Amino acid sequence: MSGATYIGISGWRYAPWRGSFYPPGLAQRLELEYAASRLASIEINGSFYALQRPASYAAWYAATPPGFVFAVKGNRFLTHMLRLREVEAPLANVLASGVFALREKLGPFLWQFPPNFAFEPERFEHFLSLLPRDTDAALERALRHEPRMEGRVMLDPGPRRPLRHAVEIRHESFVDPAFVALLRRYKVALVVADTAGRWPQFEDLTADFVYLRLHGDKELYASGYDDAAIAHWAARIRAWRDGGQPPDARLIAQRAPPRRAARDVYCYFDNDIKVHAPYDAQRLIAALQGP
Structure with a gap:
């Protein structure tokens, strides 16, 4: 049995996509619904630049079909x-x-960490230790929000569900087996990032x-x-979702990871400047559906 695969895009509101990926005349308020009808997942990147509001998350939930999944980019104020x-x-x-308004989605x-952020084991481990592993733990931490958040919070996580976290690093100091060991200890994924070298x-x-x-x-x-390139990444995704x-x-660390029967894979195209991202995502989806 293979893991689930979620192929999508980073963000969805881009002016150059209008009249290209998005049909001419499509209202901006319908762009998420349109994208979600063709892709399995989207990475919310507005949350990186500023805290979003409960009403926005609720609207995004309502605009997407059952089984759709959002990744949430953590706020850059922290990182x-x-x-x-x-x-x-x-x-x-x-x-x-x-974020709780996204429910099961x-x-x-x-x-994501900036290129000038170097690996400091103690500081990094403290951060990893704070990340909640399920929605109950997330609520416990959310209740400690600052007073300035009053009136714009949503504190109903619904049934308990597991939470996942991934980190994207951009400094060579992270090329250290101790970093990999930390991620494994806290079960946090290392982002595989193709950044043109x-x-x-x-x-x-x-x-x-x-x-x-x-x-x-x-x-x-x-x-x-x-x-x-699409065939290259499709082959890697097949290996990962089959547990290998x-x-x-x-690899940074030569020590093998714990064996698993399957792994879920989340993949987001962020090459949006020339309207490649949504089309490349669709092509990768098609490649994974083939033999």
């Missing part, structure tokens, strides 16, 4: 500004801001799922993926 110092209250704010949280790209398996971000293989955020890893996987 880029505070740089993981004194993040307890800001993390509570993120969890209280409305709430998928992994993505925590700009930042580290490694494929160590550290959780019960894989999180893949395809930013462009030749030009960051801009270049599309040709048929050979590609034989040529680029």
